Amino acid sequence: MNKIIRIGTRDSELALWQAHNVEKRLNDLGYKTEIVAVKSTGDIILDKPLYELGITGIFTKTLDIAMINGQVDIAVHSMKDVPTALPTGIVQAAVLERANTVDVLVHKGNLDFLEGNGTIATGSLRRQAQWLHKYPTHKTVDLRGNINTRMQKLRESDWNGAVFAAAGLERINLKPTDFIDLDWMIPAPAQGAMVVVAMQNDNFTLDALSELNDIETEICTYIERQFLRTLEGGCTAPIGALAKYNEEEDSIHFQGALFSLDGKEKMEVNKIFAIEEWKKLGFHAAQEILENGGAELMKAIKASLQKKN
The missing domain is CATH 3.40.190.10 (Periplasmic binding protein-like II)
Known part of the structure; x- marks a missing residue:
């Protein structure tokens, strides 16, 4: 050694x-x-x-x-x-x-905006799309930088809140008291x-x-990343995926989704699979979405992003 x-x-x-x-x-x-x-x-x-x-x-x-x-x-x-x-x-x-797979909303102590109009900051297309899917009257703004930089930008802004990965905040003890778990938001493949x-x-x-x-984490993240790769998302498309192993039933619960950039469209797979199917699970879940309109949506997303570039 x-x-x-x-x-x-x-x-x-x-x-x-x-x-x-x-x-x-x-x-x-x-x-x-x-x-x-x-x-x-x-x-x-x-x-x-x-x-x-x-x-x-x-x-x-x-x-x-x-x-x-x-x-x-x-x-x-x-x-x-x-x-x-x-x-x-x-x-x-x-x-x-x-670690924790959940996204959290860090806010400024007042959640009244959730019932009306609000502005939420995030640099993630996945988070933007899912937020707009749930809160179509809100607007999202881009937020970049490391966690410390993003927290500072939130404090200095007039935004209502910003979305972070819980795991990152917890690892460096930056999770504030003013936050809520977004358990309805499907995390990024391999988040946490x-x-x-x-x-x-x-x-x-x-x-x-x-x-x-850790073999359990290796298998679950493999499934999620295979789902992402099959949809050809890279780091740019609004794609969420989460695989969880159920030891008692020796099964995998998989939830994966593709959203339009504006959050109006959502295509989702939410199923329980036998553990023996894990090697092709992400592929088959993605194929199901692609065959049901996902291929056209991915083309539209790529075309829209290329225009912005």
Whole structure:
């Protein structure tokens, strides 16, 4: 165990928390580690919505390059930010046990706006579409930056609230008292999960990381990401997915949906499957949506986003 495993990470508070979490787990197993912080394009360009930058995996790209160039050995990501297709030579090495999957609304103490007109901030097309689906009289505004930056922008704005992933807020103790769980909102595929990637030919590191893998989370996030990949969503379409394992019945409850950008259209699959079907579950669920109008909706979404670019 003489090799030092260099852990690449973005330098935001949440990304560093995730990197240190993996570092501690590896250290507890007897491995030596070093944290290497790398600035990503997604952190630098804050004046454009992510979909306008035209890049999937914008927060992971810089770390991918650092790994391929041999500057770091592994990278730790919020799994929902990772493209479904990894670069050649890089593989998924471990998925850690999943945290909270719920989205939350952070508000300013008064929820009267929910009954009338309101303005909600989020940089996610998925959250925008689902919010407008439930609250069609509201408007949404783009919100970018790391969690700390977004919380500050909310405080300084006249918005009624902003939507965040509960897991991120909880990990760095930023969850305020003025929040409500949006249990009606379908999360992003793999939301709440952390993934560690490494180079395919680095057997030492792959063996070390295999000890951190949580099989239940790996299976559920695989299903969700297969659903996303089959719909060809990348990081830009309003797609939500959540798979949950029921140990008593040895089954998977899967809920997945595709929304129009304005939230008016919703196409959903909500079913219970036998655990034996997990390898193709996401694919078949996505095919069901594509065959029932989803293919046309995806074309319309892509055309609309290309116009904005």
